[in-house]
Amino acid sequence: MLANLKTQLEDLIKKSLRGALEGSFELPSIELEKPKEKSHGDFSCNVALRCAKILKKSPVSIAEEFKGLIALTLEKSSLKHKIKSIEIKAPGFINFSLSNETFSDILTDILRLSIQFGKSDIGKGQKIQIEFVSANPTGPLTVAHARQAVVGDALGNILKFIGFEVKKEYYINDEGNQVKILGQSINLRAQEALGETIDFPEDHYQGSYIKDIANEFLEKNQIKNVQGLEKKNEKDFEEFGVSYLLDKIKDDLKSFGVQFDVWTSQAKVATQKNIEKALESIDKKGYIYDQDGATWFRTTELGDDKDRVIKKSDGQYTYLAPDIAYHKDKFERGFNRVINILGPDHHGYISRLKAAVEALGYDSKNLDVLIVQLATLYREGKPLSMSTRKGEFISLREVIDEVGVDAARFFFLMRHIKVHLDFDLELAKEQSSENPVYYIQYAHARINSIFANAKEQNLKASKKEFSFLQAPEEIDLIQKMASFEDALSICLTQLDPFGMVSYLMDLAGCFHKFYDKYKVIGDDPKLSSERLALVEAARIVFASGLKLLGVSVPEKM
């Protein structure tokens, strides 16, 4: 498609210039880019500008000379019919315009490939693991997790689409201090429910959901009094709590359209034995030392700003230890690349994790830690205060219930992951032009409406040779559809699904402009059938793009 054509053209330029200028000087790298300005053609080449200094001639005169050479080669090449014209523009760009045949070919391809359009083998089957959400099973998912969930899910879909073998993974922190506290919190609330007066510590989980769990615990175990409760041990509360909350988390994610391939339990993967083995291999390389009665990991030698404790003086491991074991496990499973999606509070953790991977003998370049910035919820322009400590938080479930899955997912993806996101609940559920979700959905609904009409008139979409589609709005729409692949590769280089959101907004813009100016179903049957094909292609791209984001599209609005 267009990306393909671009590389072919690059090769052709290289070939023609190298052939003619052989030995006279070192040719700089050839770059083609898509100009913003339409009058600058479809591809723009800056090679003359690059050569100006070396050749000590004006870029424009070099461009003229090069243009001649390129045109000669082009004449003999298979690309001859793809390029309409070559023009020189100050300060020395060589601009190429594509022929109508090229646009016609693009359209034919999209219609032929249908939902396969845009798929590629860029990933070459490389195994990528994306670990995300991984929220502690000590409370329900909140909006903080929601953004990470959608980002990981959409990014996974996109990487899969372009040929990576993707595994989405959730790491369950079902061990450690926080689980102990969860168990104790449940125990205390259970006592309270049985009429005891309790002193509920501040560092315990304050949320009212603990009371629900406690009640369910009593009910399931048929405990009627404190004596019955006392027969239960710590583990009983912990296990019950973890499993209860994990079920809730799974439910919430499912309703949110977020699918995981693998659920990994910390208790299973980061066993005492595995931790010891992992630390041993690091120790062998000299990264471990003892000081002040604790065991330290010399991360400073691997880019961290201070060394980290790995085993506390009381003999307990810090959280870093099981994580090292876990990451060893990840790489041992054969992933070429491992992506971790974390919240901004973890950013100091990146260098530690990279150090660990490096110390384990893997290339830390194969570990990408993505920090997804927080989302602040707004209602009528006012931020909602949140504090997990006090148990005041907006759960993912509440957001889904209030604004719906489509709007919620779209809103969380609406900004680059690296920037803070403002999420206005009123705006998200508002059915008005201010809501950007509808801009895209409306385009799709309009296309459906056209097809309903076409069906009544028994009009069929043309399959190839689109000679009537020559209006700027039609060409723009075709070009935008062709750059679906560009959008996908931007998502890959940025590791951010935002590129797809941005692309679909643009595509919708192109469509609405076209729709407003021209009628698809008109008097001329040939033209109508070609335009019908054009919007059919647009429907394919909208459907494909939105599917990757996990946002559905209504047939009608």
Next chain:
RNA sequence: GUCCCCGUAGCUCAGUUGGAUAGAGCAUUUGCCUUCUAAGCAAAGGGUCGCACGUUCGAAUCGUGCCGGGGACGCCA
């Protein structure tokens, strides 16, 4: 103090590998529905791209130093 992110129109933000006259949406003003959905389209106004220096034929983009806003820096997870 160290590290991360941000600073672009009144507001919210785009602007991939440096490119030609810096773009959208909202808000303001004004046009377009007897014709496939007006949740749309067209037009106008609105900018020292935080500041300075540097690299380059060329800088919103790269580098350095400042200024301003947010966040992270525990033998917590």
